[in-house]
Amino acid sequence: MVYIILGKGFEEAEAIVPCDMLRRAGVDVRFAGIGGREIVGGHGITVCADCVAEETDLSAAEMIVLPGGMGGVNSILGSRIVLNAVKTVYDKGGYAAAICAGPTVLAKLGITDGKRATCYPGCEEAMGGAKPTGEAVVIDGRVVTGKAPGTAYDFAFALIEVLRGKDAAKKVAAGAVYR
Numbered sequence: 001m002v003y004i005i006l007g008k009g010f011e012e013a014e015a016i017v018p019c020d021m022l023r024r025a026g027v028d029v030r031f032a033g034i035g036g037r038e039i040v041g042g043h044g045i046t047v048c049a050d051c052v053a054e055e056t057d058l059s060a061a062e063m064i065v066l067p068g069g070m071g072g073v074n075s076i077l078g079s080r081i082v083l084n085a086v087k088t089v090y091d092k093g094g095y096a097a098a099i100c101a102g103p104t105v106l107a108k109l110g111i112t113d114g115k116r117a118t119c120y121p122g123c124e125e126a127m128g129g130a131k132p133t134g135e136a137v138v139i140d141g142r143v144v145t146g147k148a149p150g151t152a153y154d155f156a157f158a159l160i161e162v163l164r165g166k167d168a169a170k171k172v173a174a175g176a177v178y179r
Contacts, residue, residue, distance in 0.1 A: 001028050001029075001030065001060060001061045001062060002022060002027055002028065002029040002030070002061060002062060002063045002064070002065060002159075002163070003029075003030055003031075003032045003053075003056070003058050003061045003063075003064050003065070003085075004018060004019055004029060004030070004031050004032070004064075004065040004067065005032050005034065005053060005058075005064065005065065005066055005067070005072075005076055005082055006031050006032065006033045006034065006039040006041075006047060006049050006067070006072065007033075007034040007035075007039065007071065007072040007073070007074070007075020007076050007078075007079070008034070008035070008039060008040055008071050008072065008075050009040070009041065009042045009069050009070065009071010009072045009074070009075065010039065010041050010042060010067045010068070010069040010071065010072030010075075011041065011042055011043075011067050011068045011069035011072065011099075011100055011149055012041040012042070012043055012045045012047070012069075013149040013152045014067035014068050014069070014099045014100055014102070014146070014149055014152050014155070015031065015041075015047070015065075015067040016047070017152035017153055017155075017156050018065060018067075018099075018152065018155060018156040018159055019031065020156075021153070021156035021157065021159075021160060021172055021176065022156065022159060022160060022163075024172045024175065024176070025160045025163075025164050025168050025169070025171075025172045026164070026168075027160070027163055027164065030049075030050035030051055031047060031048075031049040031050050031051075032049055032050070032051050032052070032053040032056055032058060032082075033047075033049030033051070033052055033053060034053045034054070034075045034076065034078075034079050034082060035052070035053075035054070035075075036049075036052060037049045037050075037051075037052060041069065041072075042069040042070070042071050042072065053079065053081060053082050053085075054079075054081050058081070058082065058085035058086075058089070059084070059085045059088040059089055059092070061085070061089050061094060062089075062094050062095065062163070063089070063094055063095035063096075063097055063159070063162075063163065064085060064086050064089050064094070064095075064096060064097070065097045065098070065099075065159065066086070066096075066097070066098035066099070066102035066103075066105050066106070067098075067099060067100065067102055068098070068099050068100020068101040068102045068120060068148075068149075069100065069101065070101055072102075073101045073102060073104065073105060076102075076105050077105060077108070083105070083109065086105070086106070086109060086111070087109050087111070090109075090111050090142065090143075093142070094142065095142045095143070095144060095159075095162060095163070096109075096111050096142065096143050096144075097143070097144040097145070097146075097155075097159055098144075098145055098146070099145065099146030099147070099148070099151070099152065099155050100119065100120040100123075100146065100147070100148050100149065101119065101120050101123050102119075102145075103117050103118065103119040103123070103127065103130070103145045104119060104123050104126040104127060106130075106143065106145070107126060107127045107128040107129070107130055108126075108128070110128070110129070111143060112127060112128065112129070112130035112143060112145070113128060113129035113130065114129055114130075114131070115130055115131065115140040115141065115143050116130075116131045116133050116138050116140045117130040117131065117132060117133065117138050117140065117143065117145040118132060118133050118134060118135050118136070118137065118138045118145045118146065118147045119132060119145065119147065120147060120148050121134075121147075121148075134147075135147070136151040136154050136155075137151055137154045137155050137158045139158055139161070139162060142162075144158050144159055144162060146158070153173075153176075153178055157169045157172065157173050157178070160172055
């Protein structure tokens with residue numbers, strides 16, 4: 001199971017594109033809304049989450065994905081339940097993934113310490129002990145980070161690659177007529 005965390009003000013493309021591509025790859029993925037099911041993104045698009053983060057055992061996931069958008073990131077930072085789940089999943093051998101400003105949450109949890117990572121330009125100072133690269137997407141062990149909304153597809157295919165392999169990622173990319 002993969003949970004994509006939605007907090008008020010999340011960046012819509014960074015949540016919806018990975019969810020769509022992961023589902024095309026046969027991955028069981030669900031949106032988990034902080035504080036409810038109807039979550040309004042940073043550009044006014046309302047998404048109906050599959051579950052409420054506070055009512056779900058997020059720590060049972062094989063991966064937790066954190067979209068960016070400063071509102072969404074602030075919502076995540078304000079949710080002890082979500083923060084604990086991200087850390088627990090990672091500590092148990094699962095994946096932690098984040099895009100745009102989302103990697104700063106992983107940095108606050110110490111997950112990116114000593115790891116190569118990327119984030120939205122200007123967020124590098126909040127990356128703590130990470131080694132920011134400026135690349136579109138970075139996979140470093142069980143941590144996957146993406147740069148911005150414009151890299152949402154690259155990020156999604158990286159998620160598929162770590163969960164289902166390069167061939168699965170290539171197959172989904174070809175089916176989506178990506179590059």
